Amino acid sequence: xxxxxxxxxxxxxxxxxxxxxxxxxxxxxxxxxxxxxxxxxxxxxxxxxxxxxxxxxxxxxxxxxxxxxxxxxxxxxxxxxxxxxxxxxxxxxxxxxxxxxxxxxxxxxxxxxxxxxxxxxxxxxxxxxxxxxxxxxxxxxxxxxxxxxxx
Numbered sequence: 001x002x003x004x005x006x007x008x009x010x011x012x013x014x015x016x017x018x019x020x021x022x023x024x025x026x027x028x029x030x031x032x033x034x035x036x037x038x039x040x041x042x043x044x045x046x047x048x049x050x051x052x053x054x055x056x057x058x059x060x061x062x063x064x065x066x067x068x069x070x071x072x073x074x075x076x077x078x079x080x081x082x083x084x085x086x087x088x089x090x091x092x093x094x095x096x097x098x099x100x101x102x103x104x105x106x107x108x109x110x111x112x113x114x115x116x117x118x119x120x121x122x123x124x125x126x127x128x129x130x131x132x133x134x135x136x137x138x139x140x141x142x143x144x145x146x147x148x149x150x151x
Contacts, residue, residue, distance in 0.1 A: 018043045019148045023070065023136040024129060030073050037067040038145060045070070068143050071135060082111050085127045094118050 018038065026036050026045050033050035046067065061067070079102070086098040094114075101110035115124045140147045 017146050017148050018045070018140075019150055020133060020136055020140070021150065023140065023147070024133045026070060027076060027132040027136055028129070030071070030076060032073050035062070035072075036070040037062050038070060038143070040066050040068060040145075068145070071139055076132070076135060079107065081128055081131045082108070084131065085124055086111075088127065089120075094120075 022045065023038075030036065035048050035050075037046045038044075039046050046062070048062075062069075082102055083099075086095060086102060089095040089098060097118075098111065098114055101107065101114050104110075115121055137147075139145075
């Protein structure tokens, strides 16, 4: 039987792979009490929080080769992403203010405040997403995880 290009028979297994966008969006949600894993059998992202009422068996479920941990908050190094954004700002005055703001205590709050004051939220979120996307791609390549690169 002839099948046009791109056609998959109903009798063949259609593999739905994880998307780079899905992994990147997951990385945007990472915080210090969240744990995200890629399930190599289902190509899905699994999650649990330190606040979830999980017993030992639930935790052990993620301790095998089937579940690959996604980068955590410390792996992502939000401060470096923030610093890189500051350095990328074309306006010298804004760049200097942002770099000074992140040099002391309360760097994240000061950064957010100045980004908001300067009306640069969209630029910041686009920059951060692009950086997290690079991390997601590197992570997939490192773990030999096939992904769809649709946007």
